[in-house]
Amino acid sequence: MKVILKDIEHKFGDNLVLKNINLEIRDGELYTLLGPSGCGKTTILKIIAGFLKPTNGRIFLGEQDITDLPPEKRNIGTVFQNYALFPHMSVEENVLYGLKLKKLSRKLMDEKAKEYLDLVSMYEYRKRKIPELSGGQQQRVALARSLAIEPKVLLLDEPMSNLDAALRDKTREEIHILQQKLKITTLFITHDQKEALSISDTVAVLRNGECLQIGTPREIYMRPTNQFLANFIGESNVFTQSEINTFGINQNISGREEIFIRPEMIKMNVKKSDIFSIQGEIRNTIFNGSTIEYDLIVFNKLVKVLELNTGENLEKKQPNCIVYLSFPKN
Numbered sequence: 487m488k489v490i491l492k493d494i495e496h497k498f499g500d501n502l503v504l505k506n507i508n509l510e511i512r513d514g515e516l517y518t519l520l521g522p523s524g525c526g527k528t529t530i531l532k533i534i535a536g537f538l539k540p541t542n543g544r545i546f547l548g549e550q551d552i553t554d555l556p557p558e559k560r561n562i563g564t565v566f567q568n569y570a571l572f573p574h575m576s577v578e579e580n581v582l583y584g585l586k587l588k589k590l591s592r593k594l595m596d597e598k599a600k601e602y603l604d605l606v607s608m609y610e611y612r613k614r615k616i617p618e619l620s621g622g623q624q625q626r627v628a629l630a631r632s633l634a635i636e637p638k639v640l641l642l643d644e645p646m647s648n649l650d651a652a653l654r655d656k657t658r659e660e661i662h663i664l665q666q667k668l669k670i671t672t673l674f675i676t677h678d679q680k681e682a683l684s685i686s687d688t689v690a691v692l693r694n695g696e697c698l699q700i701g702t703p704r705e706i707y708m709r710p711t712n713q714f715l716a717n718f719i720g721e722s723n724v725f726t727q728s729e730i731n732t733f734g735i736n737q738n739i740s741g742r743e744e745i746f747i748r749p750e751m752i753k754m755n756v757k758k759s760d761i762f763s764i765q766g767e768i769r770n771t772i773f774n775g776s777t778i779e780y781d782l783i784v785f786n787k788l789v790k791v792l793e794l795n796t797g798e799n800l801e802k803k804q805p806n807c808i809v810y811l812s813f814p815k816n
């Protein structure tokens with residue numbers, strides 16, 4: 487079911503932490519709020535879940551205005567950063583807990599608990615206590631508990647932040663697959679741009695309580711609308727109109743003061759040609775294993791280029807080498 491936030495503002499005392507937030511999360515999509523720590527992501531999530539009442543603005547679930555409904559009447563499932571599982575209860579009891587509040591028959595509750603524990607591959611652990619599980623397993627139980635009540639919307643607040651890098655990648659993909667399978671409208675919160683780009687249908691980037699850009703991962707990455715966005719999500723070279731003219735870059739800047747070109751979009755060759763026509767000098771290289779970063783000086787400007795390590799470029803493109811660049815066209 488779709489969720490709409492209309493003109494949301496929130497103050498803690500005199501501190502305005504959300505300013506004019508307008509979001510539309512479409513039915514069945516995975517929508518990510520991405521932004522640095524303290525930008526207001528969790529506050530938005532708490533407002534949707536009903537744990538906080540916004541200072542101004544309205545929240546709609548489908549066509550219904552839910553701004554004044556208590557959390558338990560909203561039919562929204564939430565997985566928090568720390569999972570908020572009950573440590574003294576077993577895996578199964580944790581999942582049943584949410585179902586008891588729904589006043590279902592015992593048989594139906596057991597069936598639902600099994601269905602959702604199966605879905606996250608945790609049924610065989612159903613008798614274990616929570617402290618006897620790994621972080622990743624606890625995360626799955628928290629997910630099963632939230633999903634078992636069959637909410638209309640699922641809210642995930644940095645659900646992988648307690649996991650190590652490898653497990654994080656695996657769990658992220660599992661959540662993505664599960665979300666696509668269930669087609670449940672999901673709001674995901676993260677400060678990790680890679681995470682946001684890899685699983686989202688839509689990303690909203692926040693800073694200081696304001697929404698800076700909303701778009702598909704591809705739009706957010708390829709067409710950042712300001713310099714903060716260009717560098718918060720990956721890295722970018724910034725070119726002004728006069729630099730574009732000097733370089734002879736074939737880009738249409740119309741209406742904008744500057745354009746952003748990603749390091750991996752610039753191609754580099756040791757020989758000059760019609761395509762590789764802009765001369766630069768390599769100042770520095772950073773070897774990352776699978777990729778190599780180059781700092782170049784082009785018309786007195788520092789330009790960053792990223793290439794896959796082909797072995798050959800590792801040998802040929804060294805500091806002080808002259809190279810020729812090809813910039814992407816619009």
Ligand SMILES: Nc1ncnc2c1ncn2[C@@H]1O[C@H](COP(=O)(O)OP(=O)(O)OP(=O)(O)O)[C@@H](O)[C@H]1O
Binds near residue numbers: 522525677
């Ligand atoms: N209960 C509260 N009382 C006062 N200020 C608060 C409260 N909760 C959050 N804040 C402030 O509101 C702002 C937004 O906080 P929020 O937790 O929404 O950020 P966040 O983007 O989720 O950060 P993180 O990624 O670190 O969890 C911060 O400046 C924070 O200090």
